[in-house]
Amino acid sequence: ELKVEQNPLFLSMQEGKNYTIYCNYSTTSDRLYWYRQDPGKSLESLFVLLSNGAVKQEGRLMASLDTKARLSTLHITAAVHDLSATYFCAVDKDDTDKLIFGTGTRLQVFP
Amino acid sequence: DAGVTQSPTHLIKTRGQQVTLRCSPKSGHDTVSWYQQALGQGPQFIFQYYEEEERQRGNFPDRFSGHQFPNYSSELNVNALLLGDSALYLCASSRTSGEQFFGPGTRLTVL
Numbered sequence: 001e002l003k004v005e006q007n008p009l010f011l012s013m014q015e016g017k018n019y020t021i022y023c024n025y026s027t028t029s030d031r032l033y034w035y036r037q038d039p040g041k042s043l044e045s046l047f048v049l050l051s052n053g054a055v056k057q058e059g060r061l062m063a064s065l066d067t068k069a070r071l072s073t074l075h076i077t078a079a080v081h082d083l084s085a086t087y088f089c090a091v092d093k094d095d096t097d098k099l100i101f102g103t104g105t106r107l108q109v110f111p
Numbered sequence: 112d113a114g115v116t117q118s119p120t121h122l123i124k125t126r127g128q129q130v131t132l133r134c135s136p137k138s139g140h141d142t143v144s145w146y147q148q149a150l151g152q153g154p155q156f157i158f159q160y161y162e163e164e165e166r167q168r169g170n171f172p173d174r175f176s177g178h179q180f181p182n183y184s185s186e187l188n189v190n191a192l193l194l195g196d197s198a199l200y201l202c203a204s205s206r207t208s209g210e211q212f213f214g215p216g217t218r219l220t221v222l
Contacts, residue, residue, distance in 0.1 A: 033210070042201060043154070043213040088153055097142060097205055098167055101153035 002027045002093050006102035013079050013109055021105045023072040023089035031092035032072045033099065034063050036085045043088065047074075079109045113138075115204050115214035123220045124192050132187040132217045136204030142166075143185040144211060145177060146201040154201055160185050161207065189219075197221045 003026040013019050023032070031050055035043040047056045049065035049072060056063050060083065062075045072089055086106045090099040116135045124130050136143050142161045146154035156169035160179035179185045183204075189196055197220050203211035 035213075040218075042215045045210065045212065048210050090153075095208055096167060097144060097159060097208060097211060098156050098169070099144070099146075099154070099203075099211060100156070104153050 002029070002091060002100045004089060004091050004100050004102040006087075006089060006105050008105060009103060010106045011108070013076075013107070015080055015109055015111055016078050018078065019076050021074040021076070021087055021089075021107075023074070023102050025070050025072075025091045025100075025102075027093075028067070028070070029091045029093065029095075031095060032065050033090045033092070034072070034074055035088045035090065037088065037104075038085050046087075076107070079107075081109050081111070083107060084109045115202060115212050117200075117202050117214040117217050119217060120215065121218045121220075123222065125222050126192055126194060128192050128221075129188065129190045130192060130219060132189075132200050132202075132219070133184065134187070134202030134204070134214060135184045136202075137212050140204035140206055140209075140212070141183055142205045142207055142209075143179060143183065144203045144205070145185070145187050146203065147171070148199040148201060148216075149195075150198070157187070192221045194221050 034046040047063040052067040054065045065072045089102045144159040145157040148154040158168040163179045174190045176188045199216045201216045202214045205211045
């Protein structure tokens with residue numbers, strides 16, 4: 001059974017600092033997604049990573065995928081308060097559009 | 112393009128009742144997936160519809176059933192509601208094997 005684990009589960013960081021969220025998964029997959037969720041809201045797509053070595057950046061967020069290590073990272077550069085949210089990674093099992101989500105990382109950025 | 116829409120936004124039911132949730136996919140999308148997100152957890156895959164057929168299913172009991180219509184819209188039905196069915200129900204649409212886009216969700220509370 002495919003398992004997706006994120007760490008840390010909770011991250012409290014100061015504005016201006018850098019940090020990385022890790023997403024490990026247990027079986028082979030070449031498709032990985034990162035989503036953001038604000039409290040009580042739906043999921044907002046951040047990145048779609050489709051191949052080994054893929055790297056994508058948008059603003060202060062950068063995501064990468066290492067399919068051999070079964071690891072994806074979401075790097076936050078110079079955090080700002082507006083980035084406070086819960087971040088989920090999700091793996092597409094067998095490229096069938098069935099997403100298996102990680103546990104989520106709740107990010108809180110304080111002044 | 113209206114994106115993925117869901118109705119209703121909120122719903123309160125009592126144990127034992129039945130509920131129907133609705134989803135209209137993004138224009139051009141033919142696949143609809145349903146997810147359940149309990150408070151503080153990541154979304155869990157319920158099932159997926161394509162060409163009006165259930166294509167795959169997660170680990171949910173038969174109380175959870177669905178339907179897809181010729182216009183690609185979909186319904187999720189839950190019978191004999193339990194307290195544990197309280198959650199945010201998310202619908203996602205995609206083209207076959209494409210990126211999934213999530214709707215705003217339906218918040219179901221079972222009393």
